[in-house]
Amino acid sequence: MTDTPKRHMKDQIYDIFLGRIQRGEIGPDVRLVDTAVAAEFNVSRMPVRDALMRLTHEGYLDSTTRGFTLPNLDTRQIREIFELRRLLEPRAAALATARLTENDLTRLRDAVARAEQTLETGEIETLFAASEDIRRTWIMAVPNKELRDTILRYMAQIQAVRMATLRDAEAHRTLVDLQRRLLQALEARDAAAVELLLLRYVLAGEDSFLRLHPPSADSDAS
The missing domain is CATH 1.10.10.10 (Winged helix-like DNA-binding domain superfamily/Winged helix DNA-binding domain)
Structure with missing residues (x-):
């Protein structure tokens, strides 16, 4: 043997x-x-x-x-990843809504609470960690394995972008508010609301990035 x-x-x-x-x-x-x-x-x-x-x-x-x-992305690549996120993540989060366990919801509540505290403390690293916990919790509940793995594949590529946008005070407040509302929709098992809020969440991050890194005329022409 x-x-x-x-x-x-x-x-x-x-x-x-x-x-x-x-x-x-x-x-x-x-x-x-x-x-x-x-x-x-x-x-x-x-x-x-x-x-x-x-x-x-x-x-x-x-x-x-x-x-x-981690990958060092140029502005064009980052904008294309945001486009990919807009296409994939809202639907994926909606699919995950019914699959979240009570343990998942507990983790989400804890992460959102930590994110809310950063509005007073300004601790961006804590906000980053809480945001990653929120994101990973719902992603791992996505029932479509190919969709889940596709989203996980570009997770590393957006981390540097996320850290930059979270340092934007205006985006900080907006994203924490959307995290709070997303949690409420997930607790209510409201897949339609989750899909809309996740799209707004991605768009808010993209708006922050473009505000901090406005596209040049040369990049628009290419």
């Missing part, structure tokens, strides 16, 4: 860092160096390199001469 083979270390490292990226635990200023990651897991550089290169090929990371970072 043979033992069941263990999963390769490179696959374990891939799963760990994919989870860290999707939970927002790796920020835009973090640089992943293979030697440091290898030391963390007490392994050679080879499985680490394989895992990080796989994440790069799948669009979760960028490879540089000094390590791996």
